[in-house]
Amino acid sequence: MILVIAEQRDGRLNRASLETIAAAQSTGDTVRIAILGSGVDGVAGELGKADAAEVIVVDDPALKEYTADGWVLALEQLIAAEKPDRVFLAHTYQTRDFAPALAARLKRPLVTDCIAVTGGGYVRPMFQGKLQAEVAVGDAGAHLATFQIGAFRADQMKAGRAPIRRAAVAVDGSKIRQQPDAPFKEARQAVDLSQAERIVAVGRGIKGQEHIELAQKLAQAMGAELAASRPICDAGWLPMDRQIGSSGQTVAPKLYVALGISGAIQHLVGMKGSRTIVAVNKDGEAPIFEIADYGIVGDLFEVVPALIAALNG
Amino acid sequence: MKIAVCIKQVVTREWQLRVNDQHTWIRDQDASFELNEPDAYALEEGLRLKEKHGGEVVVCCAGPARATQVIREALARGADRAVHVESDALATADASAVADALAAAIRDEQVDLVLTGLQSDDQGFGQVGVVLAETLGIPHATIIMAIEKADATLRVKRELEGGWFQWVTLPMPALLTIQSGINQLRYATLKGIMAAKKKEIRKVAPPAPPSSGPRITRLYFPEKGKQTQLIAGTPAEAARELVKRLREEARAL
Numbered sequence: 001m002i003l004v005i006a007e008q009r010d011g012r013l014n015r016a017s018l019e020t021i022a023a024a025q026s027t028g029d030t031v032r033i034a035i036l037g038s039g040v041d042g043v044a045g046e047l048g049k050a051d052a053a054e055v056i057v058v059d060d061p062a063l064k065e066y067t068a069d070g071w072v073l074a075l076e077q078l079i080a081a082e083k084p085d086r087v088f089l090a091h092t093y094q095t096r097d098f099a100p101a102l103a104a105r106l107k108r109p110l111v112t113d114c115i116a117v118t119g120g121g122y123v124r125p126m127f128q129g130k131l132q133a134e135v136a137v138g139d140a141g142a143h144l145a146t147f148q149i150g151a152f153r154a155d156q157m158k159a160g161r162a163p164i165r166r167a168a169v170a171v172d173g174s175k176i177r178q179q180p181d182a183p184f185k186e187a188r189q190a191v192d193l194s195q196a197e198r199i200v201a202v203g204r205g206i207k208g209q210e211h212i213e214l215a216q217k218l219a220q221a222m223g224a225e226l227a228a229s230r231p232i233c234d235a236g237w238l239p240m241d242r243q244i245g246s247s248g249q250t251v252a253p254k255l256y257v258a259l260g261i262s263g264a265i266q267h268l269v270g271m272k273g274s275r276t277i278v279a280v281n282k283d284g285e286a287p288i289f290e291i292a293d294y295g296i297v298g299d300l301f302e303v304v305p306a307l308i309a310a311l312n313g
Numbered sequence: 314m315k316i317a318v319c320i321k322q323v324v325t326r327e328w329q330l331r332v333n334d335q336h337t338w339i340r341d342q343d344a345s346f347e348l349n350e351p352d353a354y355a356l357e358e359g360l361r362l363k364e365k366h367g368g369e370v371v372v373c374c375a376g377p378a379r380a381t382q383v384i385r386e387a388l389a390r391g392a393d394r395a396v397h398v399e400s401d402a403l404a405t406a407d408a409s410a411v412a413d414a415l416a417a418a419i420r421d422e423q424v425d426l427v428l429t430g431l432q433s434d435d436q437g438f439g440q441v442g443v444v445l446a447e448t449l450g451i452p453h454a455t456i457i458m459a460i461e462k463a464d465a466t467l468r469v470k471r472e473l474e475g476g477w478f479q480w481v482t483l484p485m486p487a488l489l490t491i492q493s494g495i496n497q498l499r500y501a502t503l504k505g506i507m508a509a510k511k512k513e514i515r516k517v518a519p520p521a522p523p524s525s526g527p528r529i530t531r532l533y534f535p536e537k538g539k540q541t542q543l544i545a546g547t548p549a550e551a552a553r554e555l556v557k558r559l560r561e562e563a564r565a566l
Binding site for chain 2 (some may be wrong): 010018036043052066067068093094096097098099100103104105109110111112113120121125126127128129130131132133134135136138143149172177178179180181182183185186204222230231233234235236240245247248249250254262265275276278279283284285287289290291292293294295296297299302303305307309310313
């Protein structure tokens, strides 16, 4: 039996959980779905529309806000009671916060960021997506696995009617060491890149802040907004509100030009829905070429000026 | 404040990856190595906390002998001393083995705070920090973008997805995994490099590795999912051809 731990915030289901249910269903094994929180009947009802043996609700006042300790305490009990062979989770920031501690407490292996399930294990990216690995869990038996966002499709989740049950789990709130404040957004983003028709985005290949101007010129020539991958914003070469990816904005413009971006998954999730993707990179093996429609393998400091000349010529 | 910063040595981003004949790891005999970049942000944050609150920064590394390179670099950037859990097997070990080894290094140090990077650039488990907290029996918070210290508690800013953040308060000792971009990195000065030569690196024997964990059965370059039209030629030729196709074929310009 596979137990899928679904995720919600403020009573809203994270759609990545549906992808994980689809991953569990694809194995042909019995699927149960758990949802944690306080007052989450609405989300449980939504999950009940999946083809699964059961939706198990872990409802406790101590689970009103997410904390790593609260989730580990609750899931430790739930897993002891349900005895799943496998526990599946979406590889979200929340999962990354508690799942390794849960696995360690259960003394079970955890395979993270999986993109496929195979007969004997899983497939996961390594070396920032430049390589993939088949990973066997061996004779360890019961284990946990997390799935990369987008590796399975929510619309491939089989629908059905799953009965809803409340689990007999109680969380001792005094054992929770993290005290969270309410989530908040930073001051409104000045640039809404999701509305841009065309985007020119720069990555590590741009090498220095002084070269940003070159990308800016190409953006002007294309009628595009300028954006960047995370390392560029981390370095302060462009403001954070120009960042594309899992921690920045998600965009799907008509044209996306990636300059010197290798294509780490954290970036790809923010732009892979773009209609036409162009990649310019000196490394022909860079993962960005896996999703690019057009590619030029070459030095962006030679290619970009040539592009500007071709556009203006 | 006594701070342990966990660091890992990884192959450089520029090194052209090659897979070994058994397809179980990369052919790293002739690779160049560097400090895992997310760990560099954890180290920088540790150094800044020490400069603000006083105390000591102890660098902890679980890795083969060659990892001395990044330990020296961390010492040159300003860490006070280091603990090296040395074992060749740790170069390719899974998350729980690495966390066990780091716990062996940190347990006797009685630290107030443990910092790690978010994940490594090689295996990218994103697990070691959180497993280490559980092993040490201390609370943790992950993907941290700011740290405020008040007496025996920490108030930290967690990054959530899609531009959301959250402040979390937790008691010390605690473990935090640091998000890249939390600070601007410093680099070693010549003076720092000279001083590092005299700093202590304590060697610790690794604990017995766990009997069975996940293992890589095949490592390979991913197949391309999409047919990319690669445009060849000189930069000028390729640029003209690309603009033509974007205008006429993709109608994106």
